[in-house]
Amino acid sequence: MSDWPRTVSLALTGASGVQYGLRLLECLLRSGTRVYLMxxxxxxxxxxxETDLQLPGRQSELARALGGLYGAAPGQLHVFGEQQWTAPVASGSGAAEAMVICPCTTGxxxxxxxxxxxxxIERAADVALKERRTLIVVLRETPLSEIxxxxxxxxxxxxxxMMPANPGFYHRPTRVEDLVDFMVARILDHLEIPQTLLPPWGEPDADA
Incomplete structure (x- = not known):
């Protein structure tokens, strides 16, 4: 039995807006969620x-670097390569409870x-669909074609x-980080992971 109450697969692809994915990674780790990162x-x-991060090339070094940056506990963050077909996410028997592609390219x-x-990444998403797991796609593109x-x-x-990167403004953001947190909060809500980034609509902001 897993030591972690929940596991989420997180994939970052080559669309602009990697800040969404990195902030989501940080929040997932802080929530005590185990993360399978691609x-x-x-x-x-x-x-x-888009960032000042200098990522190492090797998967093990990448896991240590990001885990250290975001305070991951031992064994909480696992990083898999694009062709690592032995990864748990490649099979329905090892799939996470949910998967998020953030940001997601149109390709x-x-x-x-x-x-x-x-x-x-594509195989993990295919597995999520066939196993009827939650799959959240944070598309970052505009305008959108018929395709x-x-x-x-x-x-x-x-x-x-489908959750396009489309932050709202009713929370009166004053920083770019506020716009990023808006989207991350909505993703966490759909994952049913408690968050304090954005209060539910109609509820007062605890920090106000």
Missing amino acids: LSQPARVVIGM TLSAVAVGASRSL HLENMLRLTRMGAV
Whole structure:
């Protein structure tokens, strides 16, 4: 039996907006959730462009670096390579309770929608769908073409949750981090993981 109350698979792909995925990783680890993390090669490139992080190349070193940065407990964060087919997420018997692709490129969206499974990220999403697990797709693209919309509809009909990176403003954000936290809070809500980043609609902000 697992020492962790819950396990979530998190995939970062090469869309702009890696801040959403990294902040979600931080919040998941802080909540005591075990995380199976997957980064595509384009995601590594975008992280270098959009953040000051210098990520090591090896998976074990990457797990230590991110685990140290976000305070992961021993054994809480596992990082898998794009072609690591022996990873638990590649099989229904080892799949996490939920999976989030954040941010998600339109290419990844398309591949998941047709079951391409060319990489571990795509295979893990395919497994989540076939096992009827929660799959949240945080698409980061605009404008959306008919192809994108059709793929989103196809996945929605399969049971996936389409959650485009579309932060609200009713909480009156004053920093970029507030916009990031808006989206991360909505993702955590759908994962049913308690969060204090954003109060529910109609409830006063505890920090106000």
